Amino acid sequence: MTSRKTERILNLTICLLVSGRYLPKSQIREAVEGYHELSDAAFERTFERDKDELRALGVPIEVGSFDPLFDDEPGYRIKPSEFELPSVELSADEAAVVGVAARVWQHASVAESTRSALAKLRAAGVEPDTSQLAALEPSVQAREEAFEPLWTAVLDRVRVSFTYRRGEKRTLEPWGMTASKGRWYVIGWDTDRKATRMFKLTRILDKPRRVSKVGAYQVPEDLDLRALARSLAPKEPHRTALIAVRGAKGPTLRRRGQLAEGVGEIPLPAGFETFTVPFSDLRTLAEEVVRYGADVVVLDPPELRDRVLTMLTAVAVTVDELRDRSRERVQDNVDLGGGRASA
Amino acid sequence: MMTSRAQVRRLLSLVPYLREHDGAPLTEVAAAFGISPVTLRADLDVLWMCGMPGLTPGDLIDIDMDAVDGEGVIHLSNADYLPRPLRLSADEALALVLALRTLRGIAGPGKRAAIDSALAKLEAVAGSQAHSEQAAVLVQGARDDIQARVTDALQQGKRLDLTYDVATRAETTRRQVDPLRVFVLDGYGYLDAWCYLAGGLRTFRLDRIAAVEVTEIDVAEHAVELRDLSGGWFDTLTDAPLVTLELDPQAAWIAEYYPTEQVTGRPDGGLVVTLRVTHPLWLEGMLLRLGGHARVLSPEGAGDSAAQVAREAIEQYAALGL
Secondary structure, rough: OOOHHHHHHHHHHHHHHHHHOOEEHHHHHHHHHHHHHOOHHHHHHHHHHHHHHHOOOOOOOOEOOOOOOOOOEEEOOOHHHHEOOOOOOOOHHHHHHHHHOOEEOOOOOHHHHHHHHHHHHOOOOOOOOHHHOOOOOOOOOOOOHHHHHHHHHHHOOOOOEEEEEEOEEEEEEEEEEEEEEEEEEEEEEOOOOOOOEEEEEHOOOOOOOOEEEEEEEEOOOOOOOOHHHHOOOOOOOOOOEEEEEOEOOOHHHHOOOOOOOOOOOOOOOOOEEEEEEOOOOHHHHHHHHHHHHHHHEEEHHHHHHHHHHHHHHHHHHHHHHHHHHHHHHHHHHHHHHHHHHHH | HHHHHHHHHHHHHHHHHHHHHHHHHHHHHHHHHHOHOOOHHHHHHHHOEEEEEOOHHHEEOEEEEHHHHHOOOOEEEEEOOOOOEEEEHHHHHHHHHHHHHHOOOOOOHHHHHHHHHHHHHHHHHHHHHOHHHHHHEEEEEHHHHHHHHHHHHHHOOOOEEEEEEEEEOOOEEEEEEEEEEEEEEEEEEEEEEEOOOEEEEEEHHHHEEEEEEEEEEEOOOOOOOOHHHOOOOOHHOOOEEEEEEEEEEHHOOOOHHOOEEEEEEOOOOOEEEEEEEOHHHHHHHHHOOOOOEEEEOOOOOOOOOHHHHHHHHHHHHOOOOO
16 A cells, blocks of 8 residues: 555656646546546545645645646646755765764654655765764754654744643744753744743643644744854853862862962861852852862852852751651551550 | 655655666665665565556666566666656755754864865755754763864774763762763763773763873773663663652752653652662762752662761861851
8 A cells, every 4th residue: 555655656756757847637647547546536635645745755846837828727747957956066074974964863753854865865976984983973862752743843834832831831933943951942933922932842741733834934034043042051150259179079160260379267178279160150059069068168158158058958957857757657657556456 | 654755755866876876786775775675675666666657668667676686786777757866855954954063063173174064065955945043952062172182082093091070979080091982962972982990881971071182002902882872871771779759849850851760749849759870979969969959768878978978068167167
């Protein structure tokens, strides 16, 4: 069944490609063998579906008048110049990197897109030899369930609606998608809020539904996704902290910081060195410092030190708290048992 | 439906490819198209039935099936109307451009020039189909000079002298390694290498390499099997012990960032999550970083070291009068 369909669509392609002029439906029906045994209604349906299939593959089918004197019936054709991949000359190095790129996607349907792109390039004479680059394995993952519907919506410029975070319904004209630290985001025009918005795919709770026709909106000409993605990154540092670090410990702090000389009213334990460390967000720096425990001492600013001490105290008591809780639970059970016995 | 579409797409490339590679072995063609020889053989059966309208024997694409099934080579003729493959479609162009940009994130400067010129040429042939600004992938790699040295050593087969910040131990180490592979997973670049300090295969995150020198020493042969990356990190975690954490709402984000085995909501918006922990020091660091907003429910005692570290730090601040 599948191979019959492939056969029919391929014959249709060849038929429209070689005709050189607009062919009316009746002639197409006669020329393509796969349409012969179909009833009128079945032919209409099948022909429409086949055209959709070809357009989905990027085959440019033109609709026009096959005869300038009788323009009552539309005709169809494929212009070879529009159909064919323009000539592409890649150097050995360029071909090799393209060959490696074809293995990058770890998402089944996008991987299929790169595979078929490479097949076209090979058919156009590109011969990638990737043996030199065997030790490079870049990969792109897309595990979020919302990825595929959004990816195709971006390509088709189709409006989508989905449920976000705590159950809000959102409608979006997706302009593009970006991955940062392995998480995918979709950026576009939120038609309910009338604003540019970015959504994290892991927080989309259902499968986005297509709610418009193909090509329903325009993507802004000056769209700069990479700039938008950069705005996700931490802000540039604008404050400094004074932090003492023991020996080879706290590498991220020493690496970013600068050795500070002669700050010592406070007698530090042996083996500590003091650094000035630039930072932008106090909370983020506190999380980093807490992780190093007694190997790092915050000297300044005091509010950073306070925050670190608060966090350390909270961690120190968690264990006691849990122990108390399980003791209470044991206690509860004993009381309960006693109660039953007396009843 | 989808398989038929993929097959049409493939056949439209297969015809011009076979015209250019007359007599190519079946196995070679299958490899070039990333399909099995069985699939290719089925493709040829379909192609054989296609051709010019009319479909008299003279109109059909001609394939020498005796040669296919005998010598295993393909001779195709009578398909002059398909001299070129179909132009790139929007999904192909975008997927390939994004893949090249990802590769760029771990390539040395030499290869980057080739990537940039390949990108320019592909965008030119894709024409209006290429909306390459519609997707972006950020890769966290190493500093340029470090990246250049790592890829150089990899290509020349030289041992590296590596200064590396170990995240779990929170300290800097120096070691000799034989580079085996550079890869990108979930937005970060990594180096797989044989580590002489650890006496085994180790994975290093590129952005944590503080310094690197290429030595004169040739890399040795190592009987190691590099992990298959198609399953992501999940596959590497299967043997790690399970830990169950109680998370306040402020700490609930970790369920999104790390692979979890089980997640249950709590009435206050917090979570109870079970995840695999490869290294006790990772857990210790995470508990400290979450500042009391995460508590270990099981196994008992798994959170004790974090509390101990916190107490020592508090005592030290007290001793310093801070």
